[in-house]
Amino acid sequence: MAYDYTKRTDLKGDVDKQKQAHKVLKEITFKPALPQRGYNDRTLYVNLTDLTIEERPVTQQMKDKFIGGRGFGLWFLWNATQASTRWNDPENELIIAPGPLAGNTQYPGSGKSLVVTLSPMTDIPIDCNVGGYFGPLMKFCGFDALEIQGKAARDVILVIDGPKGRIAIEEAPLENVDSHVAAEVFTHQYADDEKDLPNVSVVSAGRAADHTRIGCLNFSWYDLRRKATRLKQAGRGGTGTVFRDKKLKALVVHGFPVKGDQNNPADLERIARIGVKMHKELHDFDDSQCHMRRQGTAHLVEIMDAYDLLPVHNFQYGNHPDTPRINSQVWDKRFTQGIPDGCWYGCSMACSKGADEHQVMTGPYRGHSNTVDGPEYETAAGVGANCGIFDPDWLLECNFYCDVYGIDTISFGTLCAFCMECWQRGILNAERTGGLEIKFGSGPAQLELMHQMAEGRGFGLIAGQGVARMKKIFAEKGWGEAQLLNDIGMEVKGLEFSQYMSKESLAQQGGYSLTNKGPQHDEAWLIFMDMVNKQIPTFEDKAEALFYFPIFRTWFGLNGLCKLPWNDIEPADNARTPEPAKVPEHVQNYCELFAGITGREIDRHELLRMSRGVYNFQRVFNLRQGKGQRAHDRPPYRAVGPVTVEEYTSRAERYDKQLKEILGVDPAGKSVEEKMALTREHREAQYEKLMDAVYKRRGWTPNGVPTLETLKEVGMDFPELVAVVEQHL
Amino acid sequence: MITVNGDPLEHEEGLTVQGILEAKNYKFPLLIAFVNGKLVKREDYRTTVVPDGAVVQITHLMGGG
Known part of the structure; x- marks a missing residue:
């Protein structure tokens, strides 16, 4: 053709x-x-x-x-x-x-x-x-x-x-x-x-x-x-x-032309009914809520900035005066509007936004005019703010090449930001990077790093190994102190963090680090509940959230569903429900959707049971592969508190207040280093207590291993799983 | 003085729920506001005056993420 x-x-x-x-x-x-x-x-x-x-x-x-x-x-x-x-x-x-x-x-x-x-x-x-x-x-x-x-x-x-x-x-x-x-x-x-x-x-x-x-x-x-x-x-x-x-x-x-009944659902009318209800909800409320249909998840950029949650300069800071240059209003104009951008038929959330006619500035496609798929929030925050780059053209350029070359924008953003901080602190220099001046704020340097990765040459070969391996390589070469590299290298289990600041939310530190696959936000995003709403003040409260939400959110992945229509749109009377954070009406929709297609009636308890089995299975799988224990669930200190004097000083009022009110220590007369040490000791101890509480709630040992009773309870007591677990009890 | 999500906030005459959101820089769109345990509808944020001594809870739901 x-x-x-x-x-x-x-x-x-x-x-x-x-x-x-x-x-x-x-x-x-x-x-x-x-x-x-x-x-x-x-x-x-x-x-x-x-x-x-x-x-x-x-x-x-x-x-x-x-x-x-x-x-x-x-x-x-x-x-x-x-x-x-x-x-x-x-x-x-x-x-x-x-x-x-x-x-x-x-x-x-x-x-x-x-x-x-x-x-x-x-x-x-x-x-x-x-x-x-x-x-x-x-x-x-x-x-x-x-x-x-x-x-x-x-x-x-x-x-x-x-x-x-x-x-x-x-x-x-x-x-x-x-x-x-x-x-x-x-x-x-x-x-x-x-x-x-x-x-x-x-x-x-x-x-x-x-x-x-x-x-x-x-x-x-x-x-x-x-x-x-x-x-x-x-x-x-x-x-x-x-x-x-x-x-x-x-x-x-x-495949074949898509029709609405190809699943041969048990009750087509039932799923049509709840579908229509959701379409109406999106139609009526999206414009006054999250603007997903116009801006996708990019609507979050200035919101995260306002709450000091937008990662800036490798997660050192949570906001930046230049954020308005990459905020949702900018993307609202860059995205072609009036096109229903659903990545599957029938999705009226339609958040798969596209920026058309991007004029490519670098690399093998320089001079071409292309549609860029995105950016989504994670990309704008990761390759943008976290790298100190607040130019929408460079963000689109980076987004374009990440997709074209097959690079994860989240890992790329976080590892690029790590390299930039290493440059800032003298751990990297032109001699070590082969002349690449990988400084915060440099779009051209970021793109050059990416082209090096694509061509398998230069410093790009090292950076493309990811943060965990870079830390090891740098330390072995004597480039920087191992302690500092470990503190500022934002990875857990070998996977780079996604793009939210977790320093002021103990629950989100767990939301990132007590995950099965590594620090990706799709298991649990608890920052507002914890840090802003203060709804989960005790360890038991946080543990309950870190039990419920990862299990609940697993269910989307078992069924081939997107998480966004669950909580990026809110029913009119959600506020009047006992647990609005769970969006109970939408949970009920999912139970009906499952029943309407498979013919098997479930309620919200059964929904959780389905997920809990798989979640624990994955934990045992990690265990078999040599991870899945307490030692693998600890975050780098940058995710927990201020690593450097500049970080502490930038939020000194907050940290000094915490020393006084939480630890009962008068910060007056203490050096920043002394205050940082006290803060670190306290925060790391808090995280250890969080792990204890979460493991207990999940039915795991203090080492993070599912107990035999838990495996039995969730229906995963297969002999081969029991054999793996028994080695660690 | 009032409390907002457990933190103290200086009270001013005529303070509204909208005024609290602005004072706290609460920009997230999916919010639920309670004043002394009573739900305030979104369309009433600008007209609902918050009395001195009130206990205010502004619950942010989880979007994005």
Whole structure:
């Protein structure tokens, strides 16, 4: 099919010629089918080493214990790997599973895929929740999950073609690996005609995934209004790095036209009814609440700044006078308005905003005019404020190349900010970086670092290993004190922090560090409850929040749902409910949605039980892989309190007041260093007490290991799990 | 003097719920306000006068994140 690349990339190329160069290594036929009540009861297994392609059954036990999505992914990965398996071993798997509720077009935020693999960053399972059409289209071809194991010898693509009943592994030597090009090219190669373009979705990673551990995956969806592919990211933990290590250039699904009843739900009218209620709520209240439809999560930039929560200069500070230059009003103008930017059909939250006609300033696509998918809050905060860069053009440039090259914007922002602070403190210099002046505020230096990562050269090769490994490398080279590097390097378990300041919220320190996969905010975001509302003052209160919210939020990933419609929109009478922070009406919606699709009635207690089993399973999985204990749940001190004199001094009034009122110490006459030491001793002790309280509430030992009683209670007392746990009791 | 989320705040004659939000720089859109345990509707923030000695709770829900 002839295609004008200028819609998205300005590139010229012959799509058909590239396709003709494909060599089919293996192909099978299959019988496409639609799920019944949300499940196909069939998954697809592919081994790239020996070219196995086979269908596998879904058991009732899998559905009961693991539900779908992230649960299926973890279960497959557990069975495919061993304690000794690492991310780049052939037996490591990359699993994509949408979940039983995914693909419905009635309820907002229902098109998610969950990606699970052993992470190059953490050596434990990572799970990512990503939009785009791939998961639902695959599901409506007949598969509840895709398991990919092994490694190809040369660059290959995997094609799942529903209408043709064909699955194939094909060598694909000519196509550009960069995601904005790959998504366009493969979409056009496998669509039958223009009308068919929305029925194709592509998963790809860019060239930086070949050289870094922070590679992400881009899931495409065809934007009918822009007549171009758009991208959503499975960002965290190096999923793209695993993908490229397996020599995957792309996954392509060619599905059927999407209809509202393809899950064959138990009660279509019921899910339509709650869907309509949510659409009305979004229509009526979004403009006066979060503005998700105009600004996406970027609406949070100035809010976080106002509460001293926006990370600035590697999490040293929480606000900056230049924040208005990158606030929501700026993005409101940059985003093309009037286009419903839903990353799946029927999502009226439509927050997948796009900034069109960005003129690329650097690198191989310099001079091209491109659509940038975003920025979302995390990107604006991470590559912007946290790096001291408050220029929207440089933010868009960085966002564009992160996606194109397959780089996680969150890890990139945090590791870049770490490098910049190392430069500020003389730990890095031009000699050590090969001439790269990686200073706070420098957009050009940030982009140069990224291009180095993409090309696998210079300091980019070191930075692309992530903060945890940089700390080790720098210390070994004698670049800076190990203590300082550990204090300011914002990672836990090997994964970089996402973009919120946690210093003044003990609960959020736990929300980041007492997680299964590492410090990502999707398990628990408790800063307002804790720091501002002061609703959870005791350790027991905080522990209850750190029990409930991670478990509740796990449920979205089991079912293929987006978290945003849960609490970025509020029902009219939410304030009158006993626990408004839980948004009880929306929780009830989810119970009804589950029942309406699967036919199985659940209440909010059963919803938690489903998640709690998988959550504890993942903890035991971490344990098997050598982590998952107390020692792995401690944050760097920068996440807990002021590391440097400048940090203390910048909020001296706050810290002095705390010394006086909480510790009963008169700060007068004490040096800043003495006050910092007292503050640190107190805050670190508080965090230890928090861990004790949380572990107790979760039914874990003081070392963070689920007890045998807990495994039994949550239905995860499989012999192989018990055997792992018993080694640590 | 009043308390807002447990912290003291100087009271001024004619202080409204909206005035408290501005004094505290509470900019988050998903807020719930209680004055002496009584819910104040969002549309009444500008007209609801807060008496001296009041106990005010401004609950921020969790958006984003």
